[in-house]
Amino acid sequence: MAQGIAKAPLPDQRNLAWYVDKTVQVLVFVGGISAILLILGIFVFITKEGMGFITQTLDIGEFFTSPNWRPTSENRPTYGALALIAGTASVTGLAMLVAVPFSLGAAIFIGEFATGKTREILKILVEMLAAIPSVVWGFIGLSIMNPLIIDLFNVPVGLNVLNSGLILGLMAAPIMTTLAEDALKAVPDGYREAAEAMGATRWQVIFRVVFPAAKNGLVAAVLLGVGRGFGETMAVLMASGHSINIPTSPFDSVRALTATIAAELGETAVGSDHYRALFTLGIFLFAITFLINLTADLVVRGPRKR
Amino acid sequence: MVTPTRDRQPKVQVRDLSIHYGGKAALAGATFEIHEHEIFGIIGPAGSGKTSFLRAMNRMDLFNPAMEVGGEISMDGKDVRKWKNVYALRRRIGVVFPLPVGLPMSIYENVALAPRLGGTRKRADLDVIVERCLTRAALWDEVKDRLDSLGSLLSGGQQQRLTIARALSQEPELLLLDEFSIAVDPVTTMKIEDVLKELRQELTIVLVTNLVQQARRLADRTAFFLTGELVEVAPTEDLFTGGASDERTTAYVEGRFG
Ligand SMILES: Nc1ncnc2c1ncn2[C@@H]1O[C@H](COP(=O)(O)OP(=O)(O)O)[C@@H](O)[C@H]1O
Numbered sequence: 072m073a074q075g076i077a078k079a080p081l082p083d084q085r086n087l088a089w090y091v092d093k094t095v096q097v098l099v100f101v102g103g104i105s106a107i108l109l110i111l112g113i114f115v116f117i118t119k120e121g122m123g124f125i126t127q128t129l130d131i132g133e134f135f136t137s138p139n140w141r142p143t144s145e146n147r148p149t150y151g152a153l154a155l156i157a158g159t160a161s162v163t164g165l166a167m168l169v170a171v172p173f174s175l176g177a178a179i180f181i182g183e184f185a186t187g188k189t190r191e192i193l194k195i196l197v198e199m200l201a202a203i204p205s206v207v208w209g210f211i212g213l214s215i216m217n218p219l220i221i222d223l224f225n226v227p228v229g230l231n232v233l234n235s236g237l238i239l240g241l242m243a244a245p246i247m248t249t250l251a252e253d254a255l256k257a258v259p260d261g262y263r264e265a266a267e268a269m270g271a272t273r274w275q276v277i278f279r280v281v282f283p284a285a286k287n288g289l290v291a292a293v294l295l296g297v298g299r300g301f302g303e304t305m306a307v308l309m310a311s312g313h314s315i316n317i318p319t320s321p322f323d324s325v326r327a328l329t330a331t332i333a334a335e336l337g338e339t340a341v342g343s344d345h346y347r348a349l350f351t352l353g354i355f356l357f358a359i360t361f362l363i364n365l366t367a368d369l370v371v372r373g374p375r376k377r
Numbered sequence: 378m379v380t381p382t383r384d385r386q387p388k389v390q391v392r393d394l395s396i397h398y399g400g401k402a403a404l405a406g407a408t409f410e411i412h413e414h415e416i417f418g419i420i421g422p423a424g425s426g427k428t429s430f431l432r433a434m435n436r437m438d439l440f441n442p443a444m445e446v447g448g449e450i451s452m453d454g455k456d457v458r459k460w461k462n463v464y465a466l467r468r469r470i471g472v473v474f475p476l477p478v479g480l481p482m483s484i485y486e487n488v489a490l491a492p493r494l495g496g497t498r499k500r501a502d503l504d505v506i507v508e509r510c511l512t513r514a515a516l517w518d519e520v521k522d523r524l525d526s527l528g529s530l531l532s533g534g535q536q537q538r539l540t541i542a543r544a545l546s547q548e549p550e551l552l553l554l555d556e557f558s559i560a561v562d563p564v565t566t567m568k569i570e571d572v573l574k575e576l577r578q579e580l581t582i583v584l585v586t587n588l589v590q591q592a593r594r595l596a597d598r599t600a601f602f603l604t605g606e607l608v609e610v611a612p613t614e615d616l617f618t619g620g621a622s623d624e625r626t627t628a629y630v631e632g633r634f635g
């Protein structure tokens with residue numbers, strides 16, 4: 072302690088820092104609450120619009136097992152969502168087949184091998200890819216992939232599961248790459264160093280030490296990609312062919328849940344059965360994406376073993 | 378306790394070793410030998426180049442493009458930089474870092490990982506290795522009932538012993554320890570020191586330490602590094618009993634600086 076600098080004891084007074092702290096606390100609280108209220112509001116709204124229909128008119132069995140989506144039929148409208156679910160599932164499935172290896176590979180390269188400038192440039196590029204609007208991807212599907220698929224595979228239509236799956240995969244890959252790379256980066260360098268000092272090769276370090284340590288984050292990255300696939304509308308609407316089908320080959324055109332809502336909602340009378348049937352699809356989608364995100368979230372927190 | 382330096386064949390021969398980071402010297406022109414079955418102490422203030430020497434020894438300089446190594450470090454007469462398979466070299470050298478690193482897997486897997494990567498598959502063989510290494514690291518009794526729990530959940534002192542068990546899991550000929558006691562309680566430190574005295578019978582130990590008294594307790598011979606210079610190498614007891622040939626060594630071991 073320096074001599075001669077007499078220091079008065081701190082008075083017990085609320086000062087500026089104290090007030091700033093309290094204000095920020097209140098603001099953060101209000102922000103958090105309004106986010107929760109907003110989600111609840113949306114949930115209540117779509118449930119209210121669809122619920123009456125689900126309990127009174129809709130045949131749940133038909134909804135899940137019939138491929139016939141004919142909400143505008145004059146004599147007997149049917150609300151079978153199976154083909155739409157199959158359409159969404161097949162496109163998302165193919166998209167993940169593309170996106171998972173792609174994004175994990177890119178994340179490994181960026182996170183574990185690239186250094187300095189290369190790494191920074193790649194990260195920026197990936198983030199730019201993630202920012203491409205989905206309508207642009209749909210446009211690529213429509214005007215580039217479509218003729219390409221027709222030529223390459225000699226099929227009459229190029230708007231199908233293959234096209235939209237590829238487009239959706241390319242679309243989901245950048246964000247998955249970023250998340251996966253974050254997960255790899257969160258693994259302490261000490262783990263890598265300890266393993267390499269032991270004589271492990273680069274690949275052994277990645278597969279035996281880094282991956283297990285980053286497992287939760289990697290699974291979450293994949294699940295969020297799946298959620299993105301389920302929820303994507305525009306690109307799928309444009310590239311899938313939008314025809315009701317249970318696909319048996321990648322060259323079949325399909326129609327997705329989201330695309331159905333987007334394409335039909337504008338033409339329905341508010342409150343009509345058709346309108347409410349579309350809300351039912353919305354509730355279903357909401358439930359699925361909610362489950363996926365919840366799973367991703369639980370995985371990230373990681374049920375710690377013992 | 379001092380074992381007189383007999384005519385042992387040098388395990389490690391360091392000739393005119395220099396280490397630079399991006400042109401800046403961390404170690405310059407060091408020449409010394411490390412004998413088989415001795416504990417070779419390295420003391421010196423922070424920034425003397427002690428860690429840099431260890432990193433060059435097991436080729437961890439490969440991780441850092443800015444680190445340049447000149448001169449020669451030979452193990453059993455063969456320059457470590459002439460090894461065709463650097464992973465095989467590293468498997469013969471165990472390393473213990475200053476901060477304990479329990480890998481995020483079970484205690485069992487922490488020790489079994491390196492043998493597994495080296496090709497040992499049979500569970501029975503791995504069981505033997507795990508028990509032997511944990512026993513040699515004085516940790517077996519504390520963890521034998523919970524080998525399946527996470528290694529990273531052990532206390533700091535236990536994790537450091539786990540690290541030692543892991544370093545021993547491939548039967549190394551050389552064990553490098555870098556300030557192992559920095560994050561370890563005194564009781565564990567004494568346990569580990571006893572372990573090292575035992576291990577001297579089986580392998581050669583390089584003990585980098587920031588505690589001169591630890592070097593005095595354990596090392597047969599000790600090197601004094603000072604800002605990139607190898608000041609001297611001598612039987613440890615000589616350094617502490619006025620036999621140092623350099624005034625700076627005496628000053629350092631007496632705690633007058635550093
Ligand atoms: N990765 C590195 N990059 C640049 N300089 C380094 C690096 N590691 C060590 N150095 C420098 O090399 C010198 C010796 O460091 P080090 O070997 O860690 O010493 P010690 O282990 O004796 O404390 C110091 O001047 C330090 O700043």
Ligand SMILES: [Mg+2]
Pocket residue numbers: 424427428429555
């Ligand atoms: Mg050091």
